[in-house]
Amino acid sequence: MRIVLAFIVFITFAVAGFSQNEEDPVVWSHEVNKLAENDYELIFKGKIADGWHIFSQFTDENGSLPSEFTFLKSGEDYELVGTAKESETTTEYSDIFEVNETFFLDEAVFTQRIRMLNTAVSQIDVELFYQVCKEVCIPKEHTFRISLSGGNVVIEEAILDDKDLALSSALKLNLKNKEKLKGNNSASLNKGSGLWMIFGLGFLGGLIALLTPCVFPMIPLTVSYFTKHSKKKSAGIFQASLYGFYIVLIYFLLSLPFHLFDSVDPQILNTIATNIWLNIAFFVVFVFFAFSFFGYYELTLPSSWSTKMDSASSKVGGGLGIFFMALTLAIVSFSCTGPILGGLLGSTTLAEGDVAYNLSAGMLGFGVALALPFALFAMFPTWLNTLPKSGGWMNTVKVFLGFLELALAFKFLSNADLVGNWGLFKREIFLGIWILLFVLLVLYLFGVIRFAHEGPKQKLSKTRIGFGILTAAFTIYLVLGVFNITSLKLLSGFPPPDFYSVVEKENNCPLGLNCFKDFEEGLAYAKKESKPILLDFTGWACVNCRKMEENVWSEPDIYEILNEDYVLISLYIDDRKLLPENERFDYKFDSGRVKNIESIGEKWGTFQTLNFGAASQPYYVLLSPDLEVLNSSIQNADSETYRNWLQLGLKNFDELNKGELTSALP
DSSP: OHHHHHHHHHHHHHHHHHTTTTSOSEEEEEEEEEOSSSEEEEEEEEEEOTTOEEEOTTSOTTSSOOOEEEETTBTTTEEEEEEEEEOOOEEEEETTTTEEEEEEESEEEEEEEEEESOTTOOEEEEEEEEEEEESEEEEEEEEEEEESSSSOOOOOOOOOOHHHHHHHHHHSOOOBSGGGGGSSOHHHHHHHHHHHHHHHHHHHHHHHHHTSTTTTTHHHHHHHHHHHSOSSHHHHHHHHHHHHHHHHHHHHHTTGGGGGGGGTOTTHHHHHHTOHHHHHHHHHHHHHHHHHHTTSSOOOOOHHHHHHHHHHHHHHOHHHHHHHHHHHHHHHTHHHHHHHHHHHHHHHHHTOSSHHHHHHHHHHHHHHHHHHHHHHHHHOGGGGGGSOOOSHHHHHHHHHHHHHHHHHHHHHHHHHHHHHTOOSSOHHHHHHHHHHHHHHHHHHHTTSSOOTTOOSOOOOOHHHHHHHHHHHHHHHHHHHHHTTSSOOGGGTTSSOOTTSSSSOOSOSSGGGOOEESSHHHHHHHHHHHTOOEEEEEEOTTOHHHHHIIIIIITSHHHHHHHHHTOEEEEEETTOOOBOOGGGOEEEEOTTSOEEEEOBHHHHHHHHHHHHHSOOOSSEEEEEOTTOBBOSOOBOSOOHHHHHHHHHHHHHHHHHHHHTOOOSOOO
């Protein structure tokens, strides 16, 4: 439980630390002392900025992560003599982890003695992982390149062998008219609407959070404070509005660290979103969230945090004091808002595309919904009389959310199963689990089952009965979907694809279409049949890919075009199956960075980035068998847009065959 809490705290409050990245809080240096013929003393020094600290190698393992050195080629070129010694440290009790933690203030000095085994080696590399903390902790890495002779360090450039060069060359396409990819790209037209949808989901999450017992009682108390402690009504309205603005700002700022990931690796967000173990971790965290909503334990941040923020708000006063009041609300309401924010994070991760922008839009919507009542009720205080009284209905809201958290948790477990190709959560099994969860939710809403912590049984309200009926209808909808009586289009992207079934299918392509999962094989078939290519960059865990397949590709006329007129090549970016040994290779980018291509997904992800400058899915490209670009690329689109896009590609392919295709596409 302590690990889960640390994970949540890091995700929620990392923004404060990342804002310090303009000036690194720790400046590292190193020295080398020769002790004997083959013995050296390596000294690593870190100058720590005021207020920051880093942890010792020997801090309690149940607390924050210790500093850890990795001596590359140790045991091969040299051996370590003893363990690394440390300069003076400080030990204090941690309220978060409930252990004594050992850390450095001002300066950290590590000393390690080594004995050379290969006297021809004159330089070594040492990697250091550490956490630098100031209210929050930021994980950091630093590489020391050490010259034992005192000369300049020579950084060896990676050299690819003939196999690497040959396979790397095959990965790069000789596209003709590549500039047409950036034509009238509907992906950019849909991005805004997608962000508005995520904003709406965040806004809905904020409205739900308002109904929880951690937030709802705060509305009249806070509004009354502003209206009663202001000499003028206008001043009270201004202060309440400023309070609401700060709430929006706080939740928006929490999304900013995710924007830093884009500059690391174009495929990193896809890698994170489709990582098997991360999806399993999300499953565990969401189950943890769900049972907190069921009332088995409280999910809270350290009470000292809220106490300090509350004290700061009263001491500082003015606009800054109101900011601390808003921060206090964010902290004390975490037991209810934390799981909802976790769900928002999970939903934006599942949504693919620009995860960072999606999350910012979602957090902004969440903050707006949470802040709106405080400003509105301050402007119209008489509206407070219309609010329902706090009571058992708020516990019902929490339990309802708990069941939704469980349903979302199994989506992450399904992602891990799809990416890992385990075959454990086929479509019917996944839907069966959801049916069971929603049956239990129906029984709860109608009062058939209850939780031990709930008070005396009361008469069911009309609202609760109404939600029970709606949930029962949704459960019936799921049952009909299992037997293919309904198509489950409302849920497209959440259940596994229809071809991932316990019932044997003719092929494992979307909608039973004939597809290729290797570019060279599909290209050869397209040349043989003289047909254009629909290149489909997709993913097993890609929600938007399933939505396009089940809502757009399934349209009869679009399906016919795909089936009859195009050669479909579907490349799965998140496929973790290893390539055969003779097909694995290292690819060297123009920047000099070398990427080891070991899995099918790594190959096609690099292929997409190199040739099309894109890293998100779904991503569609139309090509001739001679690699002539037939239309601008496209991502998410409605049926009409996608149909017109396909038809224009066919028209351009016919003109190309007649020698009439112009160099500019509309």
